[in-house]
Amino acid sequence: MKFLSDGEEATLSFAEKFASSLKGGEIILLDGRLGAGKTVFVKGIAKGLGIEEEVTSPTFTLMNEYEGRLKLVHMDVYRLKSALEAYETGLTEYFGKKDTVCCIEWAENIRGAFDPDGAITIRINYLGDGKREIETIDK
Ligand SMILES: Nc1ncnc2c1ncn2[C@@H]1O[C@H](COP(=O)(O)OP(=O)(O)O)[C@@H](O)[C@H]1O
Ligand SMILES: [Mg+2]
Numbered sequence: 001m002k003f004l005s006d007g008e009e010a011t012l013s014f015a016e017k018f019a020s021s022l023k024g025g026e027i028i029l030l031d032g033r034l035g036a037g038k039t040v041f042v043k044g045i046a047k048g049l050g051i052e053e054e055v056t057s058p059t060f061t062l063m064n065e066y067e068g069r070l071k072l073v074h075m076d077v078y079r080l081k082s083a084l085e086a087y088e089t090g091l092t093e094y095f096g097k098k099d100t101v102c103c104i105e106w107a108e109n110i111r112g113a114f115d116p117d118g119a120i121t122i123r124i125n126y127l128g129d130g131k132r133e134i135e136t137i138d139k
Contacts, residue, residue, distance in 0.1 A: 005132040011037050011124075014134060015044025018122075022049070024070045024099050027114050029107040032124035037132050038105045041122055042074050045103060062089060071100040078105065083112035 005011045028045075030038035043055045049068035058064045058076045066072040073094045077086065086092050094102050095114045107114075121137040 001136050003134045003136075005037075005134055007130045008037070008040055011040050011132060011134065012044040012047065015041045016048035018136065019045045019048025022070060022101050024101060025096055026101050027095055027119040028101065028103045029116075029119050029121045030103060030105045030124070031107075031121055032132075033126055036124040036126045037134075038122075038124060039074075039076075041124065041134070042072075042103045042105075045101070046072055046074075049101070063091060063094075071097070073100055073102045075102065076105040077107065077109050080106075080109050083110050086110035086113040 003014050005014060030041060032038050039057045046055045046066055046068065049070055049072055051066045051068035051072060053066055055066065055074065056064065058074055059078060062077065063073055063075040066074070075091055077091070080086055080089070092113050094100055117139055119139065123135040123137060125133040125135070127133055
């Protein structure tokens with residue numbers, strides 16, 4: 001499914017609605033260049049899961065964990081180089097947990113650490129000027 005966003009607010013509310021379909025155990029791969037809106041999308045998911053805590057980018061912490069209707073684990077693995085590193089840092093323990101939704105930015109860096117067949121890809125294409133095309137690819 002494709003959605004045309006004309007600003008941060010539109011992306012937030014699209015992601016918030018998307019979150020209502022989540023049941024737990026999902027791995028969500030956020031795909032898009034730096035500044036595309038991957039973290040904004042995760043903020044919308046958090047809102048949709050009833051999380052009131054502020055969601056901040058886990059660029060330096062690797063992952064942040066939040067409690068809502070489901071547990072939300074937000075990972076940014078920009079700095080990791082392999083699936084082995086994802087294992088060694090403990091990230092792989094969260095994948096597939098029934099009460100947890102895992103959102104991963106730069107997941108291609110840890111290819112092999114999770115089953116891509118069970119993952120949902122959110123592709124955010126930067127169209128400039130606040131405009132983004134958001135595609136949800138559910139296998
Ligand atoms: N339509 C849009 N959707 C999401 N973010 C947008 C949009 N238009 C502009 N932005 C801005 O783009 C930036 C996206 O930042 P961020 O979500 O941190 O990107 P990423 O995590 O992909 O690097 C934010 O400053 C946000 O306000
Ligand atoms: Mg980000």
